Amino acid sequence: MREIFIERRDRILRIAVKEKGQLYECFIEEEEERNEPLCGEIYKGRIKNIVPAISAVFVDIGHKRDAQMNMKKGRTYKQGDEVIVEVLTEQIGNKGAKVTEEYSVAGRYAVLTVNRQGLSVSRRIKDERIINNLKNELVLPNDVAVTIRTSAEDTDVLHVNKEIDSIYEKICDINEKSKYILKPQRVYGENSLLHKVLIDNINNQTSKIVVDSKDDYELIKKYIGDEDEIDVILHEDYRTMFDYYGIEREIVSLRHNTVNLKNGGQIVIDKTEALYAIDVNSSKNISHGNKFDTAKNTNMEAAYEIGKQVRLRNLSGMIIVDFIKMRDDKDKADVLNALRKAFYNDKTNTRIYPFTELDLVQISRRKKGKSIYSYIEEKCEACDGHGKRLKLSYIENLIRNEILRVEGENAINDFYIELSEHYEKSVKGDIFTFLKEIEGITKNIYLNFVPGIDSFKVEPLLFKKQVENLAKYKVNNIEFC
DSSP, X not given: OEEEEEEEOSSEEEEEEEETTEEEEEEEEEGGGGGSOOTTOEEXXXXXXXXXXXXXXXXXOSSSSOEEEEOOTXXXXXXXXXXXXXXXXXXXXXXXXXXXXXXXXXXXXXXXXXXXXXXXXXTTOOOHHHHHHHHHHOOOOSSEEEEEOGGGGGSOHHHHHHHHHHHHHHHHHHHHHHHTOOSOEEEEOTTHHHHHHHHHHOSTTXXXXXXXXXXXXXXXXXXXXXXXXXXXXXXXXXXXXXXXTTHHHHHHHTTOSEXXXXXXXXXXXXXXXXXEEEEXXXXXXXXXXXXXXXXXXXXXXXXXXXXXXXXHHTOOEEEEEEOOOOOOHHHHHHHHHHHHHHTTTOSSOEEEOOOOTTSEEEEEEOOOSOOTHHHHEEEOGGGTTSSEEEOHHHHHHHHHHHHHHHHHHSOOOEEEEEEEGGGHHHHHXXXXXXXXXXXXXXXXXXXXXXXXXXXEEEEEOOSHHHHHHTGGGBGGGOOOO
16 A cells, blocks of 8 residues: 655655555655756746757746757747746756746646647556547547546546646646746746645555645645545654654665665665666575576566665666676566566656666666755765765754654653764854754753764763763853864
C-alpha cells in the first residue's frame, strides 16, 4: 500500500511517499526555491532576445535570469512578443530555466497540452478494449492535445471526461488572465510541488495521507473528495512528522554512497562534474558455486536497487553503470530487462541504453528538480569547498528532533551537544540563529566542537554532576570573537 507524508515548515516543504512501508520517493522544496521558476509552473513572458545560431529564444519571465526556449520550425519570433510558457527544467548556476510554449496542465487521469492536437493513451495501458472504449467515449476539445494517463485504466470514462472539462477550463482561465497582465510573471502553479505529488501518487493503492498543516489537511480533503478508502490524518505530535515516522533516518542514509545488497553485494554511487557513476561489486556475495552465476545474481539485484536509489536521490542527466562482467548475452539481456523494470513506474522521462563494448550501461534521466544531495549537503569550508559536509541547516533540524523527542519523554532542560569542528565558525558566527533553530533558546545548551566526528551527538544531562563537569561548554560561556 502507498502512504504519503507531507511536512511543512517555515522555510521548507518535504513530501515522502512510502510503498509497502519503505521510502519510495522524496520531494523537497526550500524557501529560496519559491523565488525561482519551478518545473510545471506556467508564466506569461516577453521575448527578450533571439539567437538563430543556437536556435534559442530568451524569454523574460519575471526572474533574474531569462528563460531559454527552443525555436520552433515555421514559427516567427519577434522581440517584445508576449508568450505563455511552461517551465521544463529549473535554472542551474548561471543558466536560466528551460521553457516551452506547448504548456500542459495535468490531472489524475489526463494531461492537456496547448499548441498541439490529438489524443494519445499511456503505453502502459495494454488492454485494447479499454483503449477503444476511451477513444470512442471521450469528449475532447478541438484546440488542445489530450494524453490519457495510466490511472484512467481503473476509472469510469465519465470521470475522465469530467476532469478533461475541468482542466480545459483552467487553460481558458490561464489564457484569459494572461491578457490583462502587463509584466512577466507566474500565472499558474501555486503550490505546484504538492499538487504534482498528489496527482502522480494518489491511486487505488493509496491508503493514507499524513499532514502537519491544517491548510494542507483541508486542501487534500477537498482534493480527494468522496474517496473514503484514503485516510487523511493531521499529525499533531510534539515530534516532527519525518522523525516520528522514521523518514528522517532514511533520508540521512541516502548521504552514504555505498548501498549494501541483500545477497552480500553492493553498489557504489559517485558524482563527477559531468555524470553519476554507479559501480556494482560482488563484495561478500558467495552464495553461488561459480563466478558467472555470482555475477548475474549480483547484477540482477543491483539493477532493482539502482532504480530505487536513482529515484530516491533524484539523480538526473547521464548515469553510467559498471555491472560485474558477464559473458552470456542472455544474462546481459536479463539484467537490462531487470533495470528497465526497476524504472517502469518512474514518472521522470528515462532512457536505458544497451551494454557498450566496455560492458557499461548508460542511463539518461531528465532533470526534474534538484538531487537529494543539494538539500542535505553543502561545501566544506575546511577544505575550501573541495569536500562535502551535511548542511548546517539540516544538522540543526536533526538536533531539534533529538531535543524534542527527549523533552517529550522527560522534563529535561539541559543538553550537551557535540558538533564537528568544521561547523565551529558557522555556528559561532550566528549563535542566536543556531539556538533558535534547535529550539534551544529557553534551554541550557552545552556546546562542544570536536575533531574527528562526522556530524553531531546530542546527550540529555540527567544529573547535577554531568552539568558541573560540562559547565565550561555552556553557550553563554563561549567567546565569540
